[in-house]
C-alpha cells in the first residue's frame with residue numbers, strides 16, 4: 001500500500017499543547033498562584049433543562065419495545081429538520097426540508113463536504129482562521145491560497161477579482177477574531193462566487209451570538225447565495241452541545257442545478273449513519289420556546305463576560321474587536337509585543353491565559369484571543385487583574 005503523503009504536509013499544531021506546557025510549568029513553580037484561563041474555545045455552562053429532559057425521555061423510549069428505534073434516516077429525523085427549517089424562516093430564510101442535513105457537528109461536515117469537490121480546485125482561506133479549513137484541504141492535497149485579514153480591513157477581507165479560487169471559506173462571526181460581515185460585504189462575496197462559479201463554504205457556528213438585526217445570521221439572507229453557498233451550523237456554541245454533538249449543513253438545490261444536494265445525500269447515506277435519536281430529541285428541544293429562552297440566558301451570560309473584558313481593554317486604550325457578536329475578543333498586543341511574548345507576559349505577571357493570535361495564521365502575529373466562555377467570577381477577577389496591571 002501507499003500512504004496518503006499529503007498528511008506529511010499538515011503543519012503540526014503546537015498551539016494548544018505549548019499553552020498547556022507553559023501553564024503546567026508555571027503552576028509547578030508557583031503552586032500558590034491562581035491561574036485564570038481565558039483561552040478556552042469551549043463552552044462551560046451546562047445543557048439547558050428542557051434539553052436534559054428531552055434526552056432522558058428519549059432514552060426511556062429507547063428502553064421500551066414499542067418506542068425503540070434502530071437506524072434512523074442518515075440525513076436526520078423530520079422532527080428536527082422541520083424545527084431548523086422554522087428557525088431559518090423566523091430569520092426570513094425559506095429552505096426546503098431536503099436542503100437541511102443533520103450531522104454530528106460542523107467540524108465533521110466542513111471536512112467531509114470536501115468529498116464532493118475535485119482535488120484540482122483551488123481553495124481560498126482567510127488568514128488568520130480556524131485551522132480545520134487548512135488542514136482538511138492539505139490532507140486532500142488541494143492548493144490553498146490565503147487572503148489577508150488584518151487591521152486595515154478590520155479583519156474582514158473582501159474579494160479580489162485578480163484572485164481565482166474555486167472553494168471559498170467564510171466564517172462570520174469569525175473565530176478567532178469575532179469580526180462579522182455585514183450584508184453589503186457578504187453580497188460582494190456572493191456576487192464574486194456566482195461570477196466565478198465558485199462555491200462558498202459558510203461557517204455560521206457563531207450566528208446565535210449576533211444581536212444586531214441588520215447583520216446576517218445566515219448567508220441565505222443575501223440575494224444570490226443559494227446558487228453559490230453551502231452553510232454549516234452547529235448547536236455546539238449555540239446550546240452547549242460541544243460534548244453532545246449535533247449540527248446541520250444546508251446544501252441548496254439551486255446550487256449547481258441540484259447536483260451537490262444529491263451528491264451530499266449520497267455521500268451521507270453511504271458514509272454516515274446519522275446522529276443518535278436521543279441526541280436529535282435533545283436538539284429538537286433547543287428550538288422550543290422554552291429552549292430558546294434558556295439558551296438565550298446562557299448566551300447573555302457569555303456576552304456579559306465579553307463586555308466586561310472589552311470595557312477594561314477600552315479603558316486602557318488597547319485596540320480590539322469582537323466580543324459584541326461573538327464569544328471572542330481579538331486584541332492587539334500592547335507595546336508591539338509578539339503574540340507569545342504577550343502570552344508569557346500575562347501568565348508571569350497576572351496569571352491570565354489567552355491564545356496567541358499567531359497560532360491562527362501569520363496575520364495573527366502581534367494579536368491575542370481572549371474568550372468569554374469562563375465563569376463570571378473568573379472573568380471579573382481577570383478583569384480586575386488587567387485593570388490594575390495595565391493602569
Ligand SMILES: *Cc1c(COP(=O)(O)O)cnc(C)c1O
Nearest residue numbers: 105106107130175205234236247
Ligand atoms: C466551534 C466551531 C465550530 C463547531 O464545531 P462542532 O464540530 O459543531 O463542535 C465550527 N466552526 C468554528 C469556526 C468553530 O469555532
